[in-house]
Amino acid sequence: MAASNPTAQGVLLPGTGTTGYPTGVPIVTGPPREVNTASLCRIGQDTMQDIVTRTTEVFQILRGMQQLPNGGSYSVAVHSERQAKLQEHLRQLTVLFRKLRLVFDKCREKAGPGEPEVPLLHIPFVDEEGTKQEKTNPALISANEERRELIEKLRQKNQQLKQVIDTLRNLIWDINLMMSARS
Known part of the structure; x- marks a missing residue:
């Protein structure tokens, strides 16, 4: 059969x-072959890198399509060639974004049901409650205090070194002055 x-x-x-x-x-x-989540993440990472590369190329093409510094413009053939290249890059970007969306959906499917993801939860804001809790962490407070103390000691040592360097500079100046007076 x-x-x-x-x-x-x-x-x-x-x-x-x-x-x-x-x-x-x-x-x-x-039978459809099973792709593990790590492979999907790798594919997504490669796709994202391609998106970044293509986007950079789009901006380079757009920069090249600007008017010349002397106010002139490119020939029609050059402009249409760049326009076609830009359209091709934008089409490829659309395909890459679709691919990334498919990979993302497949990863979410493999991860199983869970709470709906809210992207803004992962972005720390300045005056957010989570940052205030981190500041009250005793280990963090002691580490910050130690850091401040070390910075202050470093400033003091730098000031002492400046004074020693100035003293040596003056001493060398005086020695050179005396030696030139003898001659």
């Missing part, structure tokens, strides 16, 4: 345009 299914044997199927594969690519069907 398996012989009647051409896809199970890895037979080359003609491209129909529905699978997205070019003509002549072997299509092998079977």
Whole structure:
């Protein structure tokens, strides 16, 4: 029975345009392979890096499309070439964002049901209750106090070093003055 299914044997199927594969690519069907969450996160990280790279390239293209400093403009051919390049990058960015969304949804699905995630909870704000609690932590208070003391000691030592350097500079100046007076 398996012989009647051409896809199970890895037979080359003609491209129909529905699978997205070019003509002549072997299509092998079977049970969907399980991808672990760490692999999905890695794919998401790579996708995010691609998004950042493409966005940087978009800004470089836009900077290149600005008017020339002398008020002139580029030729129509150069402008249309850059416009096409910009459109291609924007299309690729759209595809990358869709891919990132799919990876994100798959990771959330694998993580299981939980509380709905509120992104603003992870952003610390200056006068938030959580930051006030951290300031009352005894270990943090003692560490900050020790840091202040060390900074003050460092300032005092630096001041002493400046005084020693000034004294040595004056002494060397006086010695050089006496030696030049003898000659």
